[in-house]
Amino acid sequence: MKNIPQAKPRHIIVSAPPAKAYTLRALLLGALAEGKTKLRHPLLAEDQVNMIACLEGLGVKIKTTPDLVEIEGCGGRFLPVKEELFVGDSGVTMNFLISALSFAHRPVILGGTPRLNERPVGEVVEGIRQLGARVEYLGKEGFPPLKVHPLGLNGGHTSLHGAVTSQYFSSLVISSALARGSVTLECLDTMTERPYFDISTSMMSTFGVSCTNKDYTQIEIPAPQKYLARDLEIEGDFSSASFLFLVAAVLKSSVTVVGLNRNSVQGDKRFLDLLELMGCRVSWDNDAVTVTGGELRGIEADMGDVPDLVPPLAIAAAFATGESQFTRIGHLVHKESNRVVAMETELAKMGCISHHDTQTYTIVGNPSGLKGAVIHPYNDHRIAMSFAVAGLATGGQTLENPECVAKSFPDFWEKLELFY
Secondary structure, X not given: OEEEOOOOOOOEEEEOOEOHHHHHHHHHHHHHOEXXXXXXXXXXXXXXXXXXXXXXXXXXXXXXXXOEEEEEOOOOOEOOOOOEEEOOOOHHHHHXXXXXXXXXXXXXXXXXXXXXXXXXXXXXXXXXXXXXXXXXXXXXXXXXXXXXXXXXXOOEEEEEOOOOOOHHHHHHHHHHOOOOOOEEEEEOOOOOOHHHHHXXXXXXXXXXXXXXXXXXXXXXXXXXOOOEOOEEEOOEOHHHHHHHHHHHHHHOOEEEEEOOOOOOOOHHHHHHHHHHHHOOEEEEEOOEEEEEOOOOEOOEEEOOOOHHHHHHHHHHHHOOEOEEXXXXXXXXXXXXOOHHHHHHHHHHHHOOEEEEOOOEEEEEOOOOOOOOOEEOOOOOHHHHHHHHHHHHHHOOEEEOOHHHHHHOOOOHHHHHHOOO
């Protein structure tokens, strides 16, 4: 349990945490590459620690210090030293390794936490099966745990759905570059979370591998290609920075976050645009961005590509005048928690009415009537951080299981102390 007292508005300057998505992808690409990769200022949160442990279980030598990770690449062929790998609660690690394990020297079992094992992986499994992979489910069909056999991937055509997450396509595009022949990936519906797919293909390019994305409906990957080791600086994370910007919005204060790339392909930089629509002011100065809070008003927004922004944006909407409506939120049921249900339940405790259907989440702002409450975060880091920030404005907030923020933002609580 953590008590969150009310904070007073003041201007704070804080550094952005390293990017979660970039670090996870760089770890895998460095492991698949030829040569030694160096990742400077990486994020070393729970998901990254689990990815590192899995890669070490696959025989990859990794040296880790707080500001540097050095990876001795396997050149596209894993030599496992463990029969079973535990991904923790990391959906990225699970989805990405399902495809990559086709290039292991022997069969490997993948599993995770009970919640992770409830998240569907059938699309990525069917995708690699169409390319000649062999995967066995060890429990419920379409869900972890599972066993991947070392048959490699053939070239050819594979098709899958992307409405739940773009992680399936990121998984296949990364591993297809190592296939025996060129691969065409086809998306059978509308891909969500497209900016995360852009991060994957951008990182592939950084490591020397090419592909062609035809409007997220068809992706062509020449193969076989080779990943090449790189010396890489990890950029700042807009997803984690969103909680710092949220402080400015709900406290009507000013927060400057340093270390962000204005030209980044990270989709969650859109949080700045959404806060502007709600009444905040946003200004850039090189790699520093300042958000100044104002009178918040309700907005409408399509969240299909930025699902991680729904929890912090829902908090901003609760402090806004009027009604906010967020669409294309159906895939949030498959995150660390059912995030829409979680937000709806916990906002009600604070005095904010909200409701949802399969694709729309509506929040009726109550800026003068919100109060602190005992918040259950469902072991979801983004739920916990969102309601922690809300507590800065209301005071009297108590958060259960505050440790869950370590999944993506290990020093979140230290950063939050800066606002007192």
